[in-house]
Amino acid sequence: MTAGIRLSAITDRIARAATSVGRPVGGVTLVAVSKTHAASAIRPLLEAGQRDFGENRVAETAEKWPALRDEYPDAQLHLVGQLQSNKADEAVALFDAIHSVDRPSLVSALGKAMDRAGRRPDCFLQVNIGDEAQKGGCGIADLPALIAQARAAELPVAGLMCLPPAGLEPAPYFALLAKLAREEGIAGLSMGMSDDFETAVMIGASHVRVGSALFGARA
Template sequence: MTTDDAPQRLAEVRDRIARAERLAKRPAGATTLIAISKTHEAPAIAPLIAAGQRAFGENRVQEAQAKWPALREATPDLELHLVGQLQSNKADDAVALFDAIHSLDRPSLVAALAKAMDRHDRRPACFVQVDIGDEPQKGGVAVAGLPALLAEARAAELPVVGLMCVPPLELEAAPWFALLAKLAEDHGLPGLSMGMSGDYETAVTLGATHVRVGTALFGAR
């Protein structure tokens, strides 16, 4: 793939999202497409911005700090999402840079984010990452621990808007997405960050409000 293909790839992903929304009888535009730009430099990202993409996702705070300030200066309405694991000692930098954080998963991070938000007077939207398939190496709070973590986050006045998951790689994604949707409904949360390049259409049909797509837009790394 080349950067010249970016508008065509973006249009195809958007068409697939729109078709999945129609199939599920969801409103058009109910799903936010987050282009996962981790490991890609500004020259690969710029064509997607030029084609109208505005929401982007990064895995690492430091990598995002290196490339996004200049991109945002040129295009101020960009929206930046942190989709990777966040160390508590990076909470300050994350709050300063990102508009949404998809990896809230433990009490120490609740405390660190609350302090950082007060310090910066910025309140990025937060998604609680759920370890939906009981895979501790992926991060995320265990399903059984979700109510307690949500209570802590709400007590700290974090703007928790939804849940996020990464289902087990080797299994059909739909049951895991359905479980996350049920958990979000049970806890009164409207946001569902789920679905990547291989399964985002399934995620949309099951209610995803945010899909995290990298390879389908940028090509294989």
Template sequence: MPSDDPAAALATINQAIGQSARLARRDPGEVTLIAISKTHPAEAIVPLLEAGQRAFGENRVQEAEAKWPALRARFQDVTLHLVGQLQSNKADEAVALFDAIHSVDRLSLVTALAKAMEKQGKRPECYLQVNIGDEPQKGGCAVADVPALLGAARAAGLPVVGLMAVPPALVEPAPYFALLAKLARDHDLTGLSMGMSSDFETAVTLGATHVRVGSALFGARA
């Protein structure tokens, strides 16, 4: 199981990212592996930190607040990414804790984040989350709403660097990754947060700059 030897799992995934990047004639250094540490305790995260992994992703502000201050006291060059849905009333906490927020998906959140950033003088990188498969149960703005939301976010001063999406489960993800990449190009965005444990290699070949890998590193979640 991946969780039995985190350092070996990390090396395997980094090797796969490198192979996929070279296949697409990309520099592997353009791709950041975000280790999705949600639901995993600090003691499960430390071996990856000791193996050199420095970008981590959490789903919930409250869980991250409980784990990461102590870990960051030991490993000060960590970058922390919020990859889950964010409630507007948690914007202050999210801006204080995270270096990047991947789930900006509505105008009310744009407004809340802009206020929090202004107040704190801290500006985490932002990704607009797109509901790329038009699935009612998923967060993210509709594809058709990307121009308006992006315009509002830029006008509010959010440092929007890219787009994020999760394709529908149990279907070929490549067309969805390609659509997200086209949307990003059309709007002069270079960041593409896409690809998870089951499909990160495909995502890398189609332009992902950030892949979000959890179970392949930590083993299945409890």
């Protein structure tokens, strides 16, 4: 199956899920998670029209994307992995959106990096929606304070992000994230991956992060 056929199948499924709940099809951004995949695997998706891509690591992104962006300057890069505060300057320079803002020290580092760069990528605040010790993300009780800090630091708070607990029905966790966003007046919801993106779209996702369904098994 070609990259174009896989992409078309995913976009069709997103469209059907959106239409089923009366959402506009254009209200969902597909982020193709290209982490660990070489430029040779990414280029066919770019050729097929995909423009939003998700990466996990600053160093990997800096290595493989400059040449691709020379060819496709309208490509949008999303950081979907955890970010160390000492990589804030590099992340601000490389990415158009950062989906893993999850703690006060990172908010502070990003605010200073954005001031220095004169560039303000969209930020999604990651919520530890299942209260899992092994996962990144802000605790639900701590979210209002983190949002206030992010807004004070003039971070563009575009949305909330979550990773539901593995092996459990994701819908209640997506619904909880949507409720938290509504309460805080936040529009974006980065939620849903290859196994559950249709559920996420039906509950209001603005961004779905799809990797294996587009690229196959990770390298």
